């Protein structure tokens with residue numbers, strides 16, 4: 232359903248200052264924490280209103296309406312949790328929550344705690360920009376900023392354990408590393424393939440992609456399940472969008488759990504057209520995919536030097552162990 236245009240708009244933009252905030256992450260001196268959909272930094276109001284934050288969407292979008300609905304709901308849950316965390320941690324009288332987008336066309340919000348004892352309680356923070364910080368308060372809130380933001384981070388993460396992020400569906404494409412074994416293996420049923428992989432995982436390799444956004448991590452092909460889709464329908468749609476491949480069969484091999492809730496469905500998939508015999512399988516260009524390659528399964532299982540992200544390695548380990556569920 233996603234057009235190539237909306238895919239393009241999600242990719243980070245090199246000359247956008249807020250894309251820079253996303254890419255820089257924890258290297259940024261203003262960095263507070265990273266949630267699933269947003270990066271939280273101190274932003275322009277933190278020096279005057281302790282506890283204020285800037286919340287930047289991890290994708291270069293102008294409007295929340297450009298997010299797929301489950302992402303929209305989850306990003307709103309993150310904002311709500313942050314607002315609560317700041318209000319309770321700072322003992323604010325109330326919170327200002329604003330989205331401007333007048334200067335930078337990259338979705339972001341400012342959350343600003345407002346305190347008892349302010350000299351101009353009825354004015355907006357941006358109307359008070361010219362007032363020196365000491366003139367803002369009759370009695371100014373005093374707490375070291377580092378401690379305050381660490382407390383806010385703990386609080387928001389604990390609140391978000393109760394928020395259900397969108398589900399995903401994702402695919403392992405696997406073949407033997409030895410050329411001569413590939414045709415026979417690919418003729419087997421998926422159940423037989425899975426059994427063979429569990430028996431000798433080091434003899435296999437999987438076709439993975441490197442994301443062209445966010446953390447540029449290697450991952451399995453697949454994506455978030457849209458509202459109204461089953462995992463299987465989402466899997467087929469995503470593989471069509473990212474690879475241009477039609478697949479007619481898939482075998483669910485494991486389910487990924489986070490914080491006691493299911494996050495994703497992991498499948499073993501084979502397009503029955505001989506594509507997996509190719510060392511550089513034909514695929515359509517996709518803006519979300521930087522590159523794709525065959526990678527030994529053993530590299531994911533060992534993960535020497537932490538080259539690969541935890542969820543990807545977890546999926547590989549669950550797959551070869553034959554675990555129907557695994558937890559991160």
Ligand SMILES: [Zn+2]
Nearest residue numbers: 247250291337
């Ligand atoms: Zn941007």
